[in-house]
Amino acid sequence: xxxxxxxxxxxxxxxxxxxxxxxxxxxxxxxxxxxxxxxxxxxxxxxxxxxxxxxxxxxxxxxxxxxxxxxxxxxxxxxxxxxxxxxxxxxxxxxxxxxxxxxxxxxxxxxxxxxxxxxxxxxxxxxxxxxxxxxxxxxxxxxxxxxxxxxxxxxxxxxxxxxxxxxxxxxxxxxxxxxxxxxxxxxxxxxxxxxxxxxxxxxxxxxxxxxxxx
DNA sequence: CGGCTGATCGTG
DNA sequence: ACGATCAGCCGA
Numbered sequence: 001x002x003x004x005x006x007x008x009x010x011x012x013x014x015x016x017x018x019x020x021x022x023x024x025x026x027x028x029x030x031x032x033x034x035x036x037x038x039x040x041x042x043x044x045x046x047x048x049x050x051x052x053x054x055x056x057x058x059x060x061x062x063x064x065x066x067x068x069x070x071x072x073x074x075x076x077x078x079x080x081x082x083x084x085x086x087x088x089x090x091x092x093x094x095x096x097x098x099x100x101x102x103x104x105x106x107x108x109x110x111x112x113x114x115x116x117x118x119x120x121x122x123x124x125x126x127x128x129x130x131x132x133x134x135x136x137x138x139x140x141x142x143x144x145x146x147x148x149x150x151x152x153x154x155x156x157x158x159x160x161x162x163x164x165x166x167x168x169x170x171x172x173x174x175x176x177x178x179x180x181x182x183x184x185x186x187x188x189x190x191x192x193x194x195x196x197x198x199x200x201x202x203x204x205x206x207x208x209x210x211x212x213x214x
Numbered sequence: 215c216g217g218c219t220g221a222t223c224g225t226g
Numbered sequence: 227a228c229g230a231t232c233a234g235c236c237g238a
Contacts, residue, residue, distance in 0.1 A: 055230070064230070075225060093222035095231050112230055136233065143233085153231050163224095196230055 015180040019171050022083030026102040026109030029083070030054040030210050033100070033111055035184035037119050041175040042160040044126045049149060049159060050181050053115035055194045056208040057099070059108045064200035064208075067108035078167040079108035086176065088156070088166040095153030098161050100170065100178075114195070115211070116149045116159075119181065124148075127158035188213050 017036065022029060031054075039048050057065040059079070066076045066089075078087040079101050087099040087110050099110040118124035131144045134157050149155040156162070170177050191207040198204055 057230075066230080073226070089230085090224055092229060092231050093224070095222095097230060099230085114230090139233075147233090151231065194230075199229090 017084075017171070017178040017180070019082070019084060021178075022100065022102060022171065023104055024083070024102060026056040026058050026111055027208065029100070029102040029109075030056040030111045030208070031186075031189060033113070033178075034189060034210060034212050035182045037179045037181040038113065038116065038159070039177050039179060040159045040161060040165070042126055042130065044129055045122060047126050047130075047159045048119035048123045048179075049116035049127070049155070050119050051113055051116050053113075053209070053211045055112040055114060055210070056102075057110050057112060058208070062200075063203040064194060064197040064206075065108075065110075070108075072108070076108065079110045080106055081167065082169070084169060084171040084178075086165055086168045086170055088161055088163050090163060091153070096156035096162055097152045098156050098159075098165075112152060113155060114152050114209070116155050118148070130160055131158050184212055 033051050033054050036051055037048050038051060039046060059065055059067050060070045062068055067079050072080060075089060078085050081101050082105050083102050085101040087101055088096050091097050098113045102109040102111060118127055127148055128145060131148060132141060135144055147154060149158040165176055168176050190211045190213050192209040193205060193207060194209045
């Protein structure tokens with residue numbers, strides 16, 4: 001009985017990531033978030049997903065970043081907040097993108113969460129349900145299942161992340177937060193160019209996308 | 215698997 | 227006007 005209790009207390013889903021985890025630069029945070037678990041309450045239950053791909057957006061000096069040149073607007077405000085703050089914005093008029101602010105207040109760096117996999121079977125059921133609800137009419141369930149959360153927009157649909165979840169402190173929240181997950185060794189991390197920022201000139205070539213090797 | 219394209223709307 | 231995208235369609 002005592003043993004059971006100790007194992008429960010040590011379960012990955014119970015080990016929350018604290019402030020010190022997020023108050024590092026955006027490149028360090030993007031690497032460290034691989035293998036961690038993002039948790040979000042949805043109308044159908046709690047969704048837990050292991051993060052498998054991230055991108056760094058390095059703030060005022062990064063031509064690919066929303067905060068390039070210190071651009072501070074109502075939209076980009078959460079990027080200026082304390083590390084661990086969510087930054088959710090609408091892209092192409094129809095999809096949400098989920099980011100986590102890095103580092104200290106007023107250093108507007110963030111990590112885009114691009115890809116994730118369900119942590120357990122309940123999460124998988126909920127993610128599939130949420131994705132099927134929002135799918136286009138002709139799309140097959142097999143196709144949705146295969147591409148459950150393999151892009152920033154799909155990930156937000158699968159975890160019910162909308163702009164209602166913008167500017168939340170994920171260190172303090174009880175409905176939107178992070179926990180430990182699986183261990184990822186540095187040599188398991190693949191680097192690549194960031195996606196969809198052709199306008200960013202030389203910054204488009206920086207290897208600031210991180211994926212777990214398969 | 216890779217490239218091309220329309221859909222759709224808040225932001226500045 | 228313009229996207230830190232997605233899914234369908236085409237060709238290989």
